[in-house]
Amino acid sequence: QSEIELDPDIQSGVSHRATRIDFSGVSSAYARFCALLESAVVVVSECTSAIVDSRARGVPVIVPTFKKNAVIGSQWYLLNGFEHLQGLSTTSGVFIAEDEQELERLLVDFLTNPRRIPPDNSGENIFVDERSYARRVLDVVDEVIAEKSANAS
Incomplete structure (x- = not known):
């Protein structure tokens, strides 16, 4: 049985990326984040370093960009507007969901058929x-x- 979980540290605002916690808090939050990734079947993420952390462990990543009605600053805009993010669309194990139906299809696929995808070492x-x-x-x-x-x- 698959369990969907939001990182509790992110939910409470004390993730390893939070600016309001000290180094020891960051260190232990990052260890919890890595443990959560190790158990993940799939990660849904915006264009953040969570993509790198997930792909390094072979965890597939879905990036919801929602192209329809995209505005400047949206995930679709960032993915297509910033050169350093454009490679995500061709990175093995990263899946771009341009609408809600694609996000649903990808989630159903990975939750029904869990699998690791080796990191892209090209x-x-x-x-x-x-x-x-x-x-x-x-x-x-x-x-x-x-x-x-x-x-x-």
Whole structure:
């Protein structure tokens, strides 16, 4: 039997992202958040770091964007307007629900047929590349410096 649960820390405003709790509170809230993700069948999330945390564990993520009547600042607008979020639509294990019917279909599918989807390790997404984010940034910086030096010679 599947249980639908809203992270109680988020519900009470003391999640690991809350600004009103101290570091020890953040640390224990993050541990509770990770434990909740480990038991999750599917995660429904806006465009937040919860997507990265979930996908790193193989948990599928549904991002409700609700295209109809979307306004500036809506999830649909953010997903299509910000370059760093546009890759979500092609990231393995991330499903974009553009309307309520698609959200319902995806939820029914994952709750009826629970499954893990391995993280996308194609290297196309900076969050899931086998190299760290910092290593990727440094690699690009090194390439640009080397190219600039070669062109200056």
